[in-house]
Amino acid sequence: MSNRGTVVAFFSHSGENYKVGTIETGNGRIIASMISRMLGVPEYEICTEKGYPDDYEECSRIAKEERESNARPSLRFPLPDITDINSMILVYPNWWGDLPMAVYTMLDSIDTNGLKIYPVCTHEDNGLAMTDRMLMLAYPDASVMKGLAIRGTAVQERSDEVEESIRKYLEKVGFSLHS
Numbered sequence: 351m352s353n354r355g356t357v358v359a360f361f362s363h364s365g366e367n368y369k370v371g372t373i374e375t376g377n378g379r380i381i382a383s384m385i386s387r388m389l390g391v392p393e394y395e396i397c398t399e400k401g402y403p404d405d406y407e408e409c410s411r412i413a414k415e416e417r418e419s420n421a422r423p424s425l426r427f428p429l430p431d432i433t434d435i436n437s438m439i440l441v442y443p444n445w446w447g448d449l450p451m452a453v454y455t456m457l458d459s460i461d462t463n464g465l466k467i468y469p470v471c472t473h474e475d476n477g478l479a480m481t482d483r484m485l486m487l488a489y490p491d492a493s494v495m496k497g498l499a500i501r502g503t504a505v506q507e508r509s510d511e512v513e514e515s516i517r518k519y520l521e522k523v524g525f526s527l528h529s
């Protein structure tokens with residue numbers, strides 16, 4: 351399979367992070383750039399206009415409120431151009447067992463019909479949880495493919511292992527690796 355028509359879209363939060371202390375580069379951002387380099391495809395960052403506080407408790411509170419109200423926070427960057435895109439590797443953290451609401455804002459705003467979505471979820475215990483099913487339910491016209499769960503602490507502490515597991519995953523789901 352050629353990687354043409356593939357984009358890596360990611361949401362990632364830096365600052366104080368669960369179990370890993372304060373980090374300058376979020377786990378998902380690190381993973382997204384690994385994937386983008388391995389496949390030679392572009393990245394798109396999903397980022398809200400307002401952003402989220404660095405403080406973990408405060409960020410958690412806002413994330414919970416947004417989830418409970420099924421919010422669609424507005425995005426800082428223009429939407430990704432998906433004219434020639436058929437596959438999206440979607441990197442996001444598990445936030446309260448769900449995707450950050452900003453990811454829904456992005457997906458609600460593009461044409462997901464026929465889009466293959468590969469969920470790559472960073473977490474600290476709960477893996478993908480039900481996030482792949484939530485994507486299937488929310489975007490029935492897309493094809494949600496087999497996903498990958500990666501522990502955030504592993505990204506910070508054992509990046510070689512993480513890189514290897516991403517490599518294996520990408521090959522398994524049929525991408526061709528560049529580097």
Ligand SMILES: Cc1cc2nc3c(=O)[nH]c(=O)nc-3n(C[C@H](O)[C@H](O)[C@H](O)COP(=O)(O)O)c2cc1C
Pocket residue numbers: 361362363364367368375376377378379406409410411413414442443444445446447448472473474475476477501502503
């Ligand atoms: C608001 C918030 C909620 C979270 N909820 C969960 C959770 O329910 N289950 C879990 O395993 N990890 C949870 N985490 C941990 C993150 O998923 C984990 O630290 C992830 O690697 C963060 O990725 P990032 O650095 O790219 O944002 C949560 C973190 C935050 C900030």
